[in-house]
Structure formats: structure tokens, C-alpha cells
Amino acid sequence: MGSAKSKSLLPSVEQFSDELWLVHGLADRTIDAYQADLINFGSWLTQHNGKTLLQVQNQDIEAWLASLLERKVSARSVARYTASLRRFYQYLMTNGQVAQDPTMRLGKIKIPHRLPNTPTQDEVASLLDITDLNSHQGLRDKAMLELLYATGIRATELSDLKVEDFDFKNRVIRVCGKGNKERLVVYGEEAAFWLDLYLNRSRPALRRDDLCNHVFLAVRGKKISTGVLRMVVKKHASNKGIERPLSTHSLRHAFATHLLDAGADLRVIQELLGHACISTTQIYTFVATKRLVTLHSRFHPRNKDNAVL
Numbered sequence: 001m002g003s004a005k006s007k008s009l010l011p012s013v014e015q016f017s018d019e020l021w022l023v024h025g026l027a028d029r030t031i032d033a034y035q036a037d038l039i040n041f042g043s044w045l046t047q048h049n050g051k052t053l054l055q056v057q058n059q060d061i062e063a064w065l066a067s068l069l070e071r072k073v074s075a076r077s078v079a080r081y082t083a084s085l086r087r088f089y090q091y092l093m094t095n096g097q098v099a100q101d102p103t104m105r106l107g108k109i110k111i112p113h114r115l116p117n118t119p120t121q122d123e124v125a126s127l128l129d130i131t132d133l134n135s136h137q138g139l140r141d142k143a144m145l146e147l148l149y150a151t152g153i154r155a156t157e158l159s160d161l162k163v164e165d166f167d168f169k170n171r172v173i174r175v176c177g178k179g180n181k182e183r184l185v186v187y188g189e190e191a192a193f194w195l196d197l198y199l200n201r202s203r204p205a206l207r208r209d210d211l212c213n214h215v216f217l218a219v220r221g222k223k224i225s226t227g228v229l230r231m232v233v234k235k236h237a238s239n240k241g242i243e244r245p246l247s248t249h250s251l252r253h254a255f256a257t258h259l260l261d262a263g264a265d266l267r268v269i270q271e272l273l274g275h276a277c278i279s280t281t282q283i284y285t286f287v288a289t290k291r292l293v294t295l296h297s298r299f300h301p302r303n304k305d306n307a308v309l
Contacts, residue, residue, distance in 0.1 A: 037084035136202035143198035150191035152255030155248035
């Protein structure tokens with residue numbers, strides 16, 4: 001297992017982590033999140049009743065979750081903790097390490113809908129209107145942001161892109177997403193134009209190591225990090241005076257919402273985004289519906305504010 005935490009883990013948690021990595025192919029950061037949740041619960045047990053993770057009963061878990069809610073931990077975070085425990089104890093049951101699953105009688109945490117912070121088409125157009133195209137960094141930023149909006153890929157996925165992942169002729173990219181699952185995404189003429197310009201003009205100037213085959217490079221010639229990507233978005237949003245807080249994920253939300261606004265099928269958007277479940281993608285229907293309601297209230301002549309006297 002690739003996690004740096006694994007040396008200090010309980011054997012049961014380490015075995016569980018190995019299963020997530022070897023059998024289910026989950027990414028290191030996802031496994032780290034599971035480990036952190038289990039370590040937090042284990043620490044709470046030690047402080048409150050001295051039990052180990054293998055001695056837990058349903059009431060212990062309920063008491064811990066209740067303590068989290070009392071400390072104003074969000075329902076979303078509590079739901080994530082619950083999901084981590086469910087998966088862990090199901091693994092222990094399957095492998096005969098516990099006699100019964102203490103999560104079986106846990107209720108479902110109700111999470112309120114949190115709509116994505118989606119920029120409008122005008123805001124995206126303003127963000128992408130980068131004028132500093134004579135510098136290698138400026139041209140790189142333009143190509144990156146155009147590709148993020150054209151494909152809806154995650155910041156980590158863009159950071160990991162290599163030249164061999166591209167079919168430049170057909171404008172198709174092979175993307176390795178969460179859980180090392182591969183999918184194909186397409187991009188349009190605008191993104192293709194700026195990508196080609198960057199690859200031919202700026203990438204050779206940024207490249208320091210002939211063995212580095214990543215597409216987008218930082219000033220020192222290494223692959224660009226997600227932290228630098230976030231800074232790029234914030235810098236250009238600030239330069240354009242965009243008041244809405246924007247991130248790399250904002251462009252992913254914009255990609256999905258604007259496709260849906262234009263009539264794209266939800267299943268197609270699900271495939272392009274790499275969502276395992278359609279319910280994850282359906283959040284964008286709430287955004288689209290909210291916009292329709294706003295437009296209707298602003299412009300329909302039978303609404304009070306728009307009534308003709």
C-alpha cells in the first residue's frame with residue numbers, strides 16, 4: 001500500500017487499506033481519507049471507553065456520531081464517517097474478524113442539497129480571455145483553462161496528463177480518474193487550437209527534462225501541481241474582476257451545467273465527468289432548474305415585476 005501512514009496503523013486497518021488498494025484500485029488520497037476516519041474513531045474510543053475497533057458495538061458508533069453533531073460537524077462529514085465505518089466493518093465481517101456488523105442498524109444521515117458554485121457563461125468567457133499570450137506561462141494558462149472547460153476533467157486529471165494520452169487527430173483524451181478508472185473525453189476546436197499553440201511554442205521552452213512527458217509544465221519543468229492550477233484560476237479571475245469565488249472545480253461545474261443548459265443528455269454528461277453513479281450528476285439538474293426559475297421570474301410578462309401597465 002502506498003500510504004505513508006500505513007506503518008503506524010492497526011493490523012485490521014492496514015489490511016483493509018491493502019484491500020482497497022489491491023482489489024478495488026482506490027487512489028492513495030481516498031485510502032488516506034478512510035484511514036483518517038478510522039484513526040479518529042479509534043482515538044475517540046480510547047478516550048471514552050477504552051474499546052478497540054474490533055470490540056465496537058452499535059451504541060458506540062451512535063455515541064461517536066452524536067458527539068460529532070454536537071460539535072457542529074457538518075452532516076456531510078458525518079455521512080462520510082458513517083460510510084467509512086460501514087465499509088470497514090463489512091470488510092471485517094467478510095473476513096471473519098468480527099462476529100457482527102455494528103453499523104447494520106445505523107440510520108441514514110440526511111444531507112441537504114448543496115448546489116455547485118457554477119460560473120455563468122459570461123464569467124467563464126471573461127476568465128478565459130487571457131491577454132498575456134506572449135509569455136510561455138500565459139499561453140500555458142490559456143491552454144489549461146480552455147481544456148478544463150472543454151472537457152470537465154478534474155485538476156488532478158489534468159495535472160497527470162501525458163502526451164501519449166492524446167489522440168490529437170480526433171481530439172480525444174484518455175483520462176485516468178478516481179479509482180484508476182479510465183475514460184475517454186473529447187475537446188473542441190477552440191481548446192485544440194490553444195493546446196496546439198502551447199505544445200509547439202511554450203512547452204518546449206518550459207521543459208527541462210527530456211524524460212518528462214507530462215503535457216502541462218511548471219516554470220521549473222516538472223508537471224504542474226494542482227496547487228499551482230488553483231493559483232492560476234484565482235489569478236486570472238482576480239485580473240478580470242470576477243467577484244464569484246472560482247476554482248478549477250468551478251470549470252468542471254460550468255462544463256456540466258452549460259452542457260445541460262444546451263440540451264445534452266444527463267447520461268452523456270455522467271460518462272464525460274467520470275461519475276460512477278447518475279445521482280452524482282443529477283445535482284446539475286437542480287442548477288439548471290434554478291436558472292430557469294430565475295429567468296422566468298425576471299422576464300415572463302405575467303410576473304408582477306414584469307407586468308405591462
